[in-house]
Amino acid sequence: MTGGSQHRQAEAGKRYDVFHTDCLARDVVDHVTSRWGIWVLISLRSNSLRFYELRESIQGISEKMLAQTLRALVQDGLVWRKVEPTTPPQVTYGLTEFGQDVGEPLTELFDRITERLSRPGAG
Template identity: 55%
Template sequence: MKDGSQRAVHEPLDPCDAFNSDCPGREVLNHLTSRWGLLILVALRSGPLRFYELRALVDGISEKMLSQNLRTLVRDGLLSREVLPSVPPSVRYALTPLGADAALPLETMLRWVRDNALTVLAAQEDHDRRADSPV
């Protein structure tokens, strides 16, 4: 029987279930939840940004990592890329409807991290202190 949290032993895995090792969604999950992918998607919730605006907003990301992640997210259909007619050419990135749908729960997760990071750090320190003390 299924209790909502566990699968019946005989129940086959859905090929699109991320718990299935063959699920193609695992690659998408990877792109969404990577440190940079998540931050880029949430950064764009406020509206379209140019490359260097994104780089300034996502502190610590290199140009190379930003470029790679933008290409991946555009390929996944989560972002649109618009070349602006200017000299030199400028590129603006925006969330697609699919990307906006994905960014909303990611923003909630980032808010949870912001609200709970100090509590997690305190738990880690407490754990490490107990692990280092003789039994």
């Protein structure tokens, strides 16, 4: 089967094959599994955060990378963004329903890893 016919089959059946470069879901998967995408989703799992609160919760991320990651996740519909017209503007981010659905297994994975590492003799 050629790539083109697989793409047509995916469109007809509304099924996505993320192994193909023309898959619509591939960009979302790339954004979620990026170096910082996972941490943003995990950081927002419990409550919404302002930009600087989010930056402080994810040690090692630069403002530029946080802004780029948030922009992609907002565009993908995983994160919502609210701007309050103050001086300076206060920007708050939180998970959409889609973001909560996607973030749930990531949170479970994170929790399993940290639980395992916190056991005596783990390592």
